[in-house]
Amino acid sequence: MCRLSAIISDSYFSPMENIMALETMKEGHDGSGLGLVLRDLGGEFIGLKEFPILSGICSKEGLRVMDEYMVKIGFKTKHLWNPRIKDYRGNMKARGFYFARAYEYPEWADEAGEKVQHELLTKARLELREMGKDDASIIIFSFWPDLITLKEVGDPLDVGLFFGLDKKPLLAKNISAQGRQNTNYAINLYACHPFFIEGFTTMTNGENTAFVPIREFLTSRGLPGYVGYRSDSEVFCHILHYIRKELNFPLKYYKDVITPLFDREMDERSDKAAIELIKRVLRPLTIDGPNCTIGTDTDGTVFMAQDAKKLRPGVIGGAPGKYALMSEVCGVDAVIPDRDRSKDVFPMKYDMAMISKAAKEITVWNQKHGSMSTVN
Amino acid sequence: MESKTRLDVNGQLTLKELPYIIRWESDKCTRCGQCTAVCPQKAIEPAVIVQRLVSSEGPMPLPQTVRQVGQGIKQVTDIERYCVGCGICSQVCPNDAIFPEYNEVNKFAFHKNQGGIPYKRGGRRNSTETSTLDQLKFTRVSMLTDPALDAGRHEFHIRTLLGRNLAPENMPLIIKDDELGLDETVYIPPVREIFPIRIGGMSFGALSPNMWEGLAMGVAYLNEVEKIPVVMCTGEGGMPPRLLKSRFLKYFILQIASGYFGWDEIIHAIPHMKEDPAAIEIKYGQGAKPGDGGLLMAFKVLDLIAKVRGVPTKIDLASPPTHQTKHSIEEAVAKMLTSMSMAFDFRVPVYPKISGTKTATAVLNNLARNPFAAALTIDGEDGGTGAAYNVSLDKTGHPIASNLRECYLNLVKIGKQNELPLFAAGGVGKTGSLAANAAALIMLGASGVDCGKYIMQAAAGCLGDERNRCNLCNIGRCPKGITTQDPRLYRRLDPDLVAQRVVDIFKAADTELRKIFAPMGRSTQLPIGMSDGLSVGNKAIAEQLDISYAC
Numbered sequence: 066m067c068r069l070s071a072i073i074s075d076s077y078f079s080p081m082e083n084i085m086a087l088e089t090m091k092e093g094h095d096g097s098g099l100g101l102v103l104r105d106l107g108g109e110f111i112g113l114k115e116f117p118i119l120s121g122i123c124s125k126e127g128l129r130v131m132d133e134y135m136v137k138i139g140f141k142t143k144h145l146w147n148p149r150i151k152d153y154r155g156n157m158k159a160r161g162f163y164f165a166r167a168y169e170y171p172e173w174a175d176e177a178g179e180k181v182q183h184e185l186l187t188k189a190r191l192e193l194r195e196m197g198k199d200d201a202s203i204i205i206f207s208f209w210p211d212l213i214t215l216k217e218v219g220d221p222l223d224v225g226l227f228f229g230l231d232k233k234p235l236l237a238k239n240i241s242a243q244g245r246q247n248t249n250y251a252i253n254l255y256a257c258h259p260f261f262i263e264g265f266t267t268m269t270n271g272e273n274t275a276f277v278p279i280r281e282f283l284t285s286r287g288l289p290g291y292v293g294y295r296s297d298s299e300v301f302c303h304i305l306h307y308i309r310k311e312l313n314f315p316l317k318y319y320k321d322v323i324t325p326l327f328d329r330e331m332d333e334r335s336d337k338a339a340i341e342l343i344k345r346v347l348r349p350l351t352i353d354g355p356n357c358t359i360g361t362d363t364d365g366t367v368f369m370a371q372d373a374k375k376l377r378p379g380v381i382g383g384a385p386g387k388y389a390l391m392s393e394v395c396g397v398d399a400v401i402p403d404r405d406r407s408k409d410v411f412p413m414k415y416d417m418a419m420i421s422k423a424a425k426e427i428t429v430w431n432q433k434h435g436s437m438s439t440v441n
Numbered sequence: 442m443e444s445k446t447r448l449d450v451n452g453q454l455t456l457k458e459l460p461y462i463i464r465w466e467s468d469k470c471t472r473c474g475q476c477t478a479v480c481p482q483k484a485i486e487p488a489v490i491v492q493r494l495v496s497s498e499g500p501m502p503l504p505q506t507v508r509q510v511g512q513g514i515k516q517v518t519d520i521e522r523y524c525v526g527c528g529i530c531s532q533v534c535p536n537d538a539i540f541p542e543y544n545e546v547n548k549f550a551f552h553k554n555q556g557g558i559p560y561k562r563g564g565r566r567n568s569t570e571t572s573t574l575d576q577l578k579f580t581r582v583s584m585l586t587d588p589a590l591d592a593g594r595h596e597f598h599i600r601t602l603l604g605r606n607l608a609p610e611n612m613p614l615i616i617k618d619d620e621l622g623l624d625e626t627v628y629i630p631p632v633r634e635i636f637p638i639r640i641g642g643m644s645f646g647a648l649s650p651n652m653w654e655g656l657a658m659g660v661a662y663l664n665e666v667e668k669i670p671v672v673m674c675t676g677e678g679g680m681p682p683r684l685l686k687s688r689f690l691k692y693f694i695l696q697i698a699s700g701y702f703g704w705d706e707i708i709h710a711i712p713h714m715k716e717d718p719a720a721i722e723i724k725y726g727q728g729a730k731p732g733d734g735g736l737l738m739a740f741k742v743l744d745l746i747a748k749v750r751g752v753p754t755k756i757d758l759a760s761p762p763t764h765q766t767k768h769s770i771e772e773a774v775a776k777m778l779t780s781m782s783m784a785f786d787f788r789v790p791v792y793p794k795i796s797g798t799k800t801a802t803a804v805l806n807n808l809a810r811n812p813f814a815a816a817l818t819i820d821g822e823d824g825g826t827g828a829a830y831n832v833s834l835d836k837t838g839h840p841i842a843s844n845l846r847e848c849y850l851n852l853v854k855i856g857k858q859n860e861l862p863l864f865a866a867g868g869v870g871k872t873g874s875l876a877a878n879a880a881a882l883i884m885l886g887a888s889g890v891d892c893g894k895y896i897m898q899a900a901a902g903c904l905g906d907e908r909n910r911c912n913l914c915n916i917g918r919c920p921k922g923i924t925t926q927d928p929r930l931y932r933r934l935d936p937d938l939v940a941q942r943v944v945d946i947f948k949a950a951d952t953e954l955r956k957i958f959a960p961m962g963r964s965t966q967l968p969i970g971m972s973d974g975l976s977v978g979n980k981a982i983a984e985q986l987d988i989s990y991a992c
Contacts, residue, residue, distance in 0.1 A: 272583060274962040278858075278970040285856035312609060315619045325965075327598060328634070339614055339621040345632055346607050349859050351966040374590065374962065 067258065067270040069379065070396050071241040071359045073367045074387040075424045077107035079234035080215075083242035084225040086389065086396035090244065098245035099224040100257040101215045102207070102266045105365060105422070107236035109146060110211070116143045116167040117186050120206045120214040121193075122254070124161045127202030131193055138189060139171025146213070149229035157219050157227045161202075165213040165235075183263055187290050204254055207261040213237075216257045239365055239422070243268040256295035260302035263290060264363035267305055270392055271356035271375060273297035275349075282349035283307065301358050304350050309362065316362050317430045318343065320370050320417040323352045326432060334435040359390050365422035373414035381418050382409040385425050385441050390418075408440050454518045458548040460909060461526035461541040463516040467492065469538035472512055476530035476539050481918040484524035485539075488515030514539065520552045527904045527911040529920035543908055553831070560831040563914025563924065564905045565729060565871075565894055566823055567835055572868050573842040573982055577881040580976040580991050583962040592952070592959035599954050600670070601889040601967050603720055604632030604790035605815045606860045630815065631790050633719055636663075636671045637967055638879050638950055640943075641820075641866050641891030642696045642722060642794070644676030645703075646737050646746045646758075647827035647914070649931035652901055652923045655939025657684065659900070660692050662940060663947050671947050672719040674891070677735060677760060679703020679749045685710040690718050696794075697781065698724035699734055700760030705751035708784070717789050720815065721781045725764065725773070726796030728820030728867035730829035731838050735760035738828070741917045741926045770807050778813040790815030797821040797839030797867060802851045809857050816862045818891060819844055823868025825894040825905075827924055828915030841867045842885065846986045849886025849970060858970060862888035870895030871907075875946070876953030885986060886970045897923055900942040901934060 068090040070083040080101050087099070110118070123131055135142075144167040150159050174182050190208040197203025206214035213235065217224045221244045225231065243258035258268035273279070276297035283291040283303050288311070291303050301323070308314040308322050318340075325344040331337045344351075355374040361367050369379050369390050381390045382397035382404050389400040397409065412418045415433040420426070426441035456462050463485055477485050490513040497504045516524060524541050531540040553560035583589040613627035640660065645653045656673060663671045670692075677698035684690065685707060695718045697704055726732065737746070737758040747754040764773060774793075781791040792815040795804055801819055808814035821841025826834065845865040852858040865887040869878045871894070879890045897903035901923045904911040914924035922934035958964065961974050968974060976991035977983050983990040 272962065274581075274583065275966070275968065275971065277973045278968070281853045281858065281970060282856075285853050285858065287856060307609075312612075312614075313616060314614075314621065315616065317619070318621060327965075336620050336622060338623040338625075342607075342612055342614075342623060342629065343621070345602055346609050346612055346859070348602065348606070348966060349969070353963050353966045353968075355962065374595075374964065 067246050067268075067392075068244040068396070069268050069270055069357070069359050069390070069392040070243070071268075071361075071367055071390040072387070072400055073239045073390075073420050073422075073424045075238065076386070077236035077238055078240070079230065079236060080240050080242060081225055081230050081234065082400055083240050084221050084230070086391060086399040087221040087242060087244040089395040089399045090391070090393045098216065098218045098254070098257040099221040100243045100245070100259050100268065102241045102259045102261065102361070103213045103235055103237035103239070104211060104361065105238035106211050106213065107238065108234065109144070110167065110213075113144055113167045114211050116169060117208055117210045118165050118167045118213055119190075119208045120165045122161045122163050122204045123197065124202040127197050128162050130196055131203050134193060134196065135168065135189070139173065140168040140189070143167040143169050146235070148215075148227070149233050150227060152229055152232060153227045155223050155226060157217070157223055163215070163228070165215075187263055191289060191292065209261070209264050212261075212264065214259070214261055216254050218254065238424075239361060239367060241266060241268055241359060241361060253295045255293055258296070258298055260296075260299045262302055262306045263310060265302055265306045265309065265360065267298070267302040267358050267360035269298040269301045269356050269358045271372075272354055273300065273352060273356060274354040275352055276300060278349050279304070279352070286311070298356075301352070301356070301360070305360055305362070307350075308347075316366060316368065316419065317417060319360075319368070320430065320432050322347050322350050323358070323370065324372050324414070325351055330433050333433060336435070357392060366419050368417055368419040369412050370417040371412060371414070378411045378413065380409055380411050381420070381427055382406065388420050388424055388427060390420070410440055454520060454552065456516060456518060457544065457546070458552065459518065459523050460544055460547040460549045461524040462544050463514065463524055463530070463539060464542050465514045465539045467513055469536045470514065471536055471538070473535060475533040475535070476514065479529050479533050479920070481527065481529065481913055481920045482522050482525055483517070484522050485514050485516050485530065488513055490515070520555055523549065525909075525911050525913055527913070527920045529904075561828065561915055562831055562834070562909075562912045563827045563829070564909070564912030565825045565834065565907065566838070567907050567909050569907050572823060572871055573840060574868060574878040574881050575872055575874060576977050576979060576982065577975050578977065578991065579880065579957055579961065579974055580989070581974040582960040590959040590962055590964055592955040595959065595964055597955045597958065597964045599637065599951060599958070599967065600634045601637040601969075602632050602862055603635050603672075603816055603889070604862070605630040605812065606632060606862075608857070608860055628787065630812070631788050633672070633790060634670065635719065635889070636669050636947065636951070637883060637889035637954075638875065638947065639671065639694070639864070639889060639891050640673035640896055641824075641893040642674035642676035642694075642724065643827075643893055643897075644678035644737075645680055645749060646678040646741060646926075647676060647924055649919070649922055649925050649934065650745065651931045651934040651936045652939060655900065655934070655936035656896065656943055657689070658936060658940035659943025661689050662944050664692050667944065667948060669947055669951055674722050675703075677702055677724060678737070678746070679706050681749060682706055682710060686713045686715065688715050690714060691716040693718050694720045694722050696722040696724050697777075698760050699762065699764045700758060702750040702752070702758060702760070706749060711784065717785060720790040720792065721785070722818065723777050723781065723791065723793045725793050726798070726820065727826060728796045728822055728824030728838055728841070729826035730833040731796035731798060732762055733829055733833050734762040736828055738915070738917065743926045746926060770804065774807055774811050774814065778811060782813045792816035792818065794818035794820060797841055797844040799839060801839075801844050801848050805848050805851060805861070806855075809852065809855060809861055814861060816864055816888070817848070818864040818866060819848060820891070821865070821867025823871055824866055825897070826914075838867075841865050841882070843985050845882060845887055846885045850987065852886075853970070858886070864889050864891060866891035866893070876950045876957065879950070880954055880957045881975060884968055884971045884975050886972070888967070888969055896943065896946065899946050900939050
């Protein structure tokens with residue numbers, strides 16, 4: 066089963082911390098890939114918060130096509146980050162040009178408002194992805210301000226060293242990493258978590274048994290971003306996007322959508338009428354499978370939620386200023402060894418644990434009682 | 442050479458032409474006469490027969506043969522009185538001396554149109570081929586990647602929704618202080634949570650009072666004691682007035698069909714109803730006899746039926762093939778759906794039932810556009826009926842599996858797969874696999890299924906089968922008392938035992954559905970459209986249904 070490692074902090078840290086946590090959870094991943102999403106960036110990106118960053122891999126020809134396209138639609142390069150692969154001594158081979166490139170919006174989009182800008186980013190991401198689809202000459206993971214995605218096949222530690230993250234660290238305050246254990250699908254970079262759509266990211270472990278009907282529901286919404294699905298877990302990210310961006314639900318309702326209560330369990334909820342309706346109307350989005358999901362909202366809030374059938378719940382531990390959300394306790398131990406373990410949170414079947422950007426405390430939303438509690 | 446009188450003349454049959462031949466053993470027969478009395482077809486009658494008897498008597502016995510005139514049983518060769526193979530003679534025989542035997546080489550179909558009247562019967566399509574539903578297997582099983590569930594211990598919620606679900610973007614939600622509320626001023630269509638296997642429409646009139654009562658009692662028990670929310674459709678012909686005004690009405694789907702029988706009573710009962718019915722089904726077609734109307738023959742229209750249906754006694758009750766309102770699909774949808782919704786103050790789901798057809802998607806697309814359409818039931822060719830022309834039963838209609846799948850994928854294309862639930866009928870449980878057939882249809886995209894014949898057979902011991910056994914439902918002489926209004930016949934059926942079997946059936950199906958869904962790791966939502974869980978060992982079927990091939 067895939068291993069998940071997310072860290073949120075009020076100060077910058079290196080993704081190697083996530084990777085070292087994955088290293089302790091090694092029994093659970095088979096080195097078939099590492100995915101990293103970094104948000105709230107520091108280091109060389111610290112002054113570039115408002116500029117969208119395109120993350121991906123491309124071949125020489127792909128780079129030319131991509132540059133041509135970006136110029137055509139009016140984006141101007143502001144800053145380019147490349148991993149320092151030449152220092153790498155392992156046996157991984159670069160598949161092309163890895164990049165995280167910050168752009169300036171086209172002039173016309175500067176004042177066009179957030180909605181138009183976001184649509185433009187999605188359109189560009191999907192079109193580039195489509196251009197490189199057949200020969201893998203362009204692989205695009207994300208295009209969003211203050212967010213970088215890195216993915217490569219291999220053991221997480223190898224991949225980290227390959228990217229030179231130990232030597233020239235990218236720094237961020239919110240990093241999600243997944244060590245992949247390949248299950249149902251061929252190894253493919255687009256199948257590698259965390260998944261991204263318009264600033265939302267999720268990573269998941271477990272088997273998504275309801276994948277086909279969920280995918281069909283999402284793809285039939287008529288929204289351009291709901292494509293891909295090389296992994297059954299990609300739907301978790303799109304569900305998050307759908308309820309937050311399209312339906313404007315508060316974040317905690319993600320839990321009511323993916324794992325709705327039985328009707329008889331709803332009595333304590335003051336919003337019973339609303340959740341009864343949501344359960345019926347969004348019935349195809351019920352995951353109904355043993356999954357643990359760690360996601361990040363566009364406002365930088367990290368959360369963890371799981372289905373009641375998840376036999377190995379994920380865990381959150383830490384102290385004000387830094388929290389780790391991991392699929393295993395040893396991962397938390399690796400990142401934050403000196404913490405009060407009695408305050409570790411194992412979100413149970415009704416719980417959705419959330420940590421906002423400031424990383425001050427863990428907020429646990431109990432879906433059944435309709436109550437919020439905090440642990441810090 | 443035989444004399445001229447022994448030669449065939451046109452239309453004269455021998456036993457060899459008939460579908461069933463009575464096997465009678467003279468030496469076991471006690472000549473009690475019960476078999477001839479009970480035969481619904483009068484296919485056997487007492488006869489004078491000449492027998493050759495062998496006996497040995499005396500102190501030095503030597504076999505002696507004598508020819509003797511005696512009494513026995515004789516099967517008639519009159520095509521109107523052919524043996525239907527029901528076997529009720531065997532059931533009454535005290536000494537196992539008689540039973541009907543199927544005659545593979547019969548020539549029945551060549552003769553059963555005497556007087557220019559095509560063969561009419563009840564029952565189902567006569568075909569012993571394995572249905573598509575019975576070929577589908579559940580092949581996605583959670584193994585070591587994630588544990589399968591324990592069907593016996595895990596909590597399962599095997600329920601479905603009957604009713605129009607809003608489009609997600611139309612939910613009248615209000616966000617206030619990080620909490621969602623409901624705008625109560627906005628109309629939300631009624632939706633019922635029910636067990637995904639329903640009892641399909643079989644009318645009070647086609648069914649005997651004992652059968653109908655047994656089903657109704659079973660359904661009430663399932664809901665109130667077992668807490669399994671099974672609903673039952675009335676079929677066309679209303680229901681007993683005291684039930685209309687009872688709290689049990691909520692377990693019934695009231696059907697309105699082209700004859701509108703029973704609706705006078707229903708409309709008049711509306712002000713007195715304590716509960717709303719589960720739903721209203723508008724029957725436009727029936728899978729067993731697409732494009733055909735209904736006919737309740739005069740001898741079934743006795744006092745009670747006449748009262749419930751609001752008609753005089755002992756007259757033929759014909760339901761036309763089409764609704765009088767149906768000049769166009771838009772009009773039919775608009776008139777029927779809205780007027781029925783309005784009659785119940787928009788608190789009751791109203792949906793049409795059509796027979797399986799190549800044009801089902803056209804109907805579906807119309808319904809998808811109408812906000813009052815609560816669902817669509819599609820009834821495939823393997824459905825049953827109380828009375829139809831044999832040609833309709835055997836040769837007209839569309840198999841349910843691909844029809845349902847096509848409709849579901851059509852809904853997926855327009856994004857309304859959750860808004861307009863599809864219910865599938867026609868051949869569910871045809872060979873006894875009720876839960877497996879239901880689960881297969883659900884995974885192809887049905888929100889639920891209807892069953893009728895299975896209930897008749899499992900709950901009341903209906904004798905019909907796919908080799909045309911019995912199938913006398915149309916003439917009111919059902920030997921089991923299921924489809925008759927003759928008290929001498931229906932008193933053979935104990936309603937309490939029918940009710941008990943109905944409860945057995947649904948409890949068993951509930952467990953079997955768990956046994957199917959547990960290995961797939963599904964427990965809280967019905968796996969509607971989870972087509973990756975299905976496979977079939979036939980490439981053409983796999984391709985048509987867009988599921989995987991496995992061998």
